[in-house]
Amino acid sequence: MRSALVTAVMAFILYLILTVGTGDILFWSSAEIVAGILLSIVAGIFGRKLLFKNEDYRMLNPKRWIYFIAYLCPFLVAMARANIDVAYRVITGRINPGIVKISPGLKTDLGITMLANSITLTPGTLSVEINEKTNDLYIHWINVKHKEPNIEEVCNGFPKWIRRIAE
Amino acid sequence: MMIDTIIYIFLGIGVFFNGLGSFGLIRFPDVYTRLHAATKCTTFGSIFTSLGVIVYGFYHWHVDSASYGVLAIHAFIALLALVITNPTGAHAIARAAHRSGVYPKRAVVDKLREGDLSD
Amino acid sequence: MMETFFIVAVFLLIFMIFGVIRIILGPTTPDRVVGLDTINTLVIAAMIILGAAYNEVIYIDVAIVYALLSFVGTLYIAKYLEGGL
Numbered sequence: 001m002r003s004a005l006v007t008a009v010m011a012f013i014l015y016l017i018l019t020v021g022t023g024d025i026l027f028w029s030s031a032e033i034v035a036g037i038l039l040s041i042v043a044g045i046f047g048r049k050l051l052f053k054n055e056d057y058r059m060l061n062p063k064r065w066i067y068f069i070a071y072l073c074p075f076l077v078a079m080a081r082a083n084i085d086v087a088y089r090v091i092t093g094r095i096n097p098g099i100v101k102i103s104p105g106l107k108t109d110l111g112i113t114m115l116a117n118s119i120t121l122t123p124g125t126l127s128v129e130i131n132e133k134t135n136d137l138y139i140h141w142i143n144v145k146h147k148e149p150n151i152e153e154v155c156n157g158f159p160k161w162i163r164r165i166a167e
Numbered sequence: 168m169m170i171d172t173i174i175y176i177f178l179g180i181g182v183f184f185n186g187l188g189s190f191g192l193i194r195f196p197d198v199y200t201r202l203h204a205a206t207k208c209t210t211f212g213s214i215f216t217s218l219g220v221i222v223y224g225f226y227h228w229h230v231d232s233a234s235y236g237v238l239a240i241h242a243f244i245a246l247l248a249l250v251i252t253n254p255t256g257a258h259a260i261a262r263a264a265h266r267s268g269v270y271p272k273r274a275v276v277d278k279l280r281e282g283d284l285s286d
Numbered sequence: 287m288m289e290t291f292f293i294v295a296v297f298l299l300i301f302m303i304f305g306v307i308r309i310i311l312g313p314t315t316p317d318r319v320v321g322l323d324t325i326n327t328l329v330i331a332a333m334i335i336l337g338a339a340y341n342e343v344i345y346i347d348v349a350i351v352y353a354l355l356s357f358v359g360t361l362y363i364a365k366y367l368e369g370g371l
């Protein structure tokens with residue numbers, strides 16, 4: 001019940017953002033608000049098992065959202081470095097690829113997803129496969145320095161941040 | 168004009184990185200390195216071209232009419248959808264490539280192939 | 287300002303041709319999927335740019351839907367290549 005309610009409220013907020021500027025009750029017309037309420041109730045009923053699996057409400061804690069916004073700063077810096085790195089490799093063609101394995105030690109699905117996406121967008125690494133029992137990630141590394149890397153080399157301190165956000 | 172210069176810089180950076188990603192798609196030798204170029208560079212380039220549009224929209228919202236503000240907000244939502252879906256799609260393609268038997272060329276190490284994943 | 291947006295859109299169109307070349311050449315099927323994925327990203331970027339150039343919000347709404355649907359398409363092709371479909 002609670003998961004359906006939270007999903008409906010989030011869907012309604014997204015609907016309001018997408019229909020801003022249609023009328024004069026604040027920013028919305030009355031027809032849009034009624035349609036939004038009905039549609040978000042339907043979305044909440046059908047989507048209640050997708051957003052909050054196993055009745056798990058840790059992500060509603062605002063502290064985690066503040067950590068997430070703070071995490072964007074080192075992430076964007078790493079992303080800019082990644083692009084300059086790829087630019088260098090596109091122009092010179094100097095690559096030394098390989099697939100390595102790391103054990104980040106994260107437990108939740110959300111944490112692993114965030115880490116895999118962050119790894120894909122940051123310097124020289126691309127997540128390929130995951131072992132779902134032990135949560136080990138297999139990573140394609142464009143410039144292999146060691147065959148058994150430690151975590152810091154591959155994902156520059158992201159697991160610490162993600163443990164604070166999602167665990 | 169200050170704002171115009173900022174928009175030109177954003178659009179320039181975006182076009183440069185989008186071009187780099189597409190060029191890397193031609194130049195690199197195998198599917199994984201091509202994914203590196205295609206995913207990172209086109210995501211970064213699209214972030215910057217969309218940032219140009221968002222700055223343009225918010226500036227003209229202030230000056231001209233409210234429809235430009237709607238433009239900026241929708242561009243932000245589209246950007247968000249792009250940034251969330253793009254690395255996930257790259258991950259799916261990489262996994263499918265490895266499972267369908269395309270292995271990295273010139274690889275110095277391939278832990279996944281010699282590893283213990285049976286499925 | 288409008289001319290600048292059109293020039294950027296033409297550049298993105300030229301980059302899409304690189305993706306088409308990769309789809310034609312690409313020795314394996316995953317290579318072709320990478321080309322298609324790149325073209326999808328560039329189409330979304332070009333739609334946002336054109337929406338600003340013509341000052342039409344509907345272009346950007348189409349870009350949002352296109353982003354989500356092309357993502358689902360990529361996932362299905364990947365699933366098919368793995369042999370799970």
